[in-house]
Amino acid sequence: MKKILTMVLVLMVSTSFLATATIRRVGFTGSSTAVDGLDYTTFQAAHDASINGDTIQLYPSTQSSGSTFSGGINKRLYIVGPGYFVNGYNMPGSGIINNALQALPGAISSANFTLGIGSAGTIFAGINGLGLTTSNILDSLNNVA
Structure with missing residues (x-):
């Protein structure tokens, strides 16, 4: 009984940490006004306002130059873009491949980040042309293309 009670308590505490994650948007150009x-x-x-476990969504630009994002990361974050292979080479001027399904037209022309101490466990998803550098980090036993 004591083991079950301890397990339930640990599960409740760990679930409460997951429920505090915040989503932050960068480059959002929706019809609504910006939300503080x-x-x-x-x-x-967005990074500086985040805590470990938060999500940062990167939005594409419909400008001919596309969106550019850069910065240093020293927190464990989930950073998500509009999706891989959204248009031909995810470059401005390329034809959109999945036009009927494309909710976010436009492109991210570059996304370059420096991973620093504290960024272990950061996840990147849906970002084409992602550039990563490291600062004070040992990168070993990985296959990074």
């Missing part, structure tokens, strides 16, 4: 604490104009501002 949710919408940011730069990646670094």
Whole structure:
């Protein structure tokens, strides 16, 4: 009985940590006005407002130059873009492959981040042309293309 009670308590505490994650948007150009604490104009501002476990969504630009994002990361975050292979080479001017399904037209022309101490466990998803550098990090036994 004591083991079950301990297990339930551990599960409740660990679940409460997951429920506190915040989603922050960078480059969102929806029809609504910017929401303080949710919408940011730069990646670094969204990063600085985040805590470990938060999600940062990177939005593409419909401008001919596309969106560019850069900054240093020293927190464990989930950073997500609009999806891989959204248009031909995810470059401005390329034809959109899945036009009927494309909710976010536009492109991210570059996304370059420096991973620092504290960024272990950061996940990147849906970002084409992602560039990563490290600062004070040992990268070993990995296959990074």
